[in-house]
Amino acid sequence: MDITAVIKKDNIIFNLEGKNKTDAITQLAQCLLKNRVITDLNGFVADVLKREEEFSTGIGFGLAIPHAKSVYVTKTAVAVGKLNTAIGYNTADNEKVKLLFLIAVPEKGGNEHLNILSQLSRKFMDESFRHRLDLARNSEEIIRCLMDN
Template structure:
């Protein structure tokens, strides 16, 4: 299976809190066949957030977790109208997310994806397209980074 597909993009995230957004991602991960249990993966995402924030800054966060509930590596992207408090590095709210799904044993893949995406988030053109692009544009954009 592919790491990212069009069905893994939700440009109408409804959550108003970090917990609600993480829950939406857990549900989306199940729908996309990458996670066996939404509640379990949600808990793993929350535990990761307790370690340190995944708020990158500039309105973007990269929630992620290595989890026994993840069956294969995946990337989900979400964007919403709500400005969500996320304890980001710049103390600004977040409205755009890239969620990484990694099996418990996928340490190297986890680091590779996180590194590639973090580096690309320094590029204003990439960030602009992520924040305003269509589903197809975002799919092409992110696949170009993670492949």
């Protein structure tokens, strides 16, 4: 699966006002609810936060990849949020997070989330890719960045 197949412009939020991890995840999940990717906001957010309790998805470099397989997900999708102000996230490098990629996969979605996590993780290792993401100012630039790398 190509990562750009599950990241749509309608699920990319700039100027995210999240004050903390839960707030940022909830705002991204609201976008998924609005676009009919999830059926229950509170249920899906609870599933994501339960996953976060197991091991933080803050990977460093100002990035986090929260995710969940959930009965509340109708189709696989990724919501992207670029925060106005970086938030604490319990990352491997102790840096605050400025960009979140929230992965939503149906409970019976097999290993789709692992495929998406793998693709994103490989891209995030490239410093020039991270720099282009940081400079992106709209949804089209985020999508272009993901396609180019």
